[in-house]
Amino acid sequence: xxxxxxxxxxxxxxxxxxxxxxxxxxxxxxxxxxxxxxxxxxxxxxxxxxxxxxxxxxxxxxxxxxxxxxxxxxxxxxxxxxxxxxxxxxxxxxxxxxxxxxxxxxxxxxxxxxxxxxxxxxxxxxxxxxxxxxxxxxxxxxxxxxxxxxxxxxxxxxxxxxxxxxxxxxxxxxxxxxxxxxxxxxxxxxxxxxxxxxxxxxxxxxxxxxxxxxxxxxxxxxxxxxxxxxxxxxxxxxxxxxxxxxxxxxxxxxxxxxxxxxxxxxxxxxxxxxxxxxxxxxxxxxxx
Numbered sequence: 001x002x003x004x005x006x007x008x009x010x011x012x013x014x015x016x017x018x019x020x021x022x023x024x025x026x027x028x029x030x031x032x033x034x035x036x037x038x039x040x041x042x043x044x045x046x047x048x049x050x051x052x053x054x055x056x057x058x059x060x061x062x063x064x065x066x067x068x069x070x071x072x073x074x075x076x077x078x079x080x081x082x083x084x085x086x087x088x089x090x091x092x093x094x095x096x097x098x099x100x101x102x103x104x105x106x107x108x109x110x111x112x113x114x115x116x117x118x119x120x121x122x123x124x125x126x127x128x129x130x131x132x133x134x135x136x137x138x139x140x141x142x143x144x145x146x147x148x149x150x151x152x153x154x155x156x157x158x159x160x161x162x163x164x165x166x167x168x169x170x171x172x173x174x175x176x177x178x179x180x181x182x183x184x185x186x187x188x189x190x191x192x193x194x195x196x197x198x199x200x201x202x203x204x205x206x207x208x209x210x211x212x213x214x215x216x217x218x219x220x221x222x223x224x225x226x227x228x229x230x231x232x233x234x235x236x237x238x239x240x241x242x243x244x245x246x247x248x249x250x251x252x253x254x255x256x257x258x259x260x261x262x263x264x265x266x267x268x269x270x271x272x273x274x275x276x277x278x279x280x281x282x283x284x285x286x287x288x
Contacts, residue, residue, distance in 0.1 A: 019131030031207050069241075078277055083216050083281060086196065088104055089105070090103050101149075108168055108190070108192075109191040109222065114222065116167060133149075133161060135167075194252035196212075200227045200229075201257075202258070208230070224243065225242075239266065
């Protein structure tokens with residue numbers, strides 16, 4: 001091959017490589033452009049969904065008839081209250097013979113803010129790996145030493161969290177926010193930990209405090225939520241308020257719980273007295 005032919009071949013190879021490179025660069029540019037368009041559309045859809053969600057919640061709040069604190073019977077919370085949400089969590093699970101077989105991990109509530117099931121972590125007592133089970137509320141029995149559940153080494157599979165007989169279907173535990181249309185309850189459900197330890201604010205958006213606890217009746221009905229105010233407003237101690245749940249526009253996954261009362265109303269309400277509350281496991285880890 002002559003020098004001229006070699007040079008021509010090299011020139012053609014370089015030109016071909018440049019052409020391929022330009023085509024690839026254009027393809028990459030087109031792909032990035034399409035990807036950005038897709039991301040933009042997704043973000044627009046997310047913003048639209050969030051906007052509609054906020055609008056719907058605001059409409060719900062405006063339509064809610066909030067009972068004034070003067071009409072709310074706080075004494076009934078002490079009289080009817082049987083246990084605190086924080087005390088229920090991590091409570092010992094007792095087997096059929098009273099043996100410690102695990103701990104309560106969570107509680108599932110329905111749209112009426114009533115517990116329908118307990119989630120427990122069990123298994124270590126039987127020399128097997130720990131596993132989570134879900135037990136219908138009516139099968140639980142409270143004692144001063146813990147919560148009796150009808151679970152043993154032979155039947156625990158009947159209470160599998162994701163089993164066919166589960167009180168709440170599998171999708172419910174995979175969604176961080178609202179849990180829609182549960183097959184067995186026919187309504188939305190949520191978990192106790194979706195509420196506890198959330199921040200709290202006022203209806204004008206001002207920061208207020210955090211959700212410290214929740215008070216429940218014997219049948220599992222949520223009677224009140226306990227909020228610890230922060231800063232100057234928190235000097236009076238923890239406060240108990242009615243909880244309206246979905247009716248107020250609140251949803252599982254929200255980072256804040258709104259207290260829809262004015263300064264004047266809140267100032268007329270005495271702090272929640274943990275010492276006065278007499279229920280199961282009273283005095284166990286009450287954070288006041």
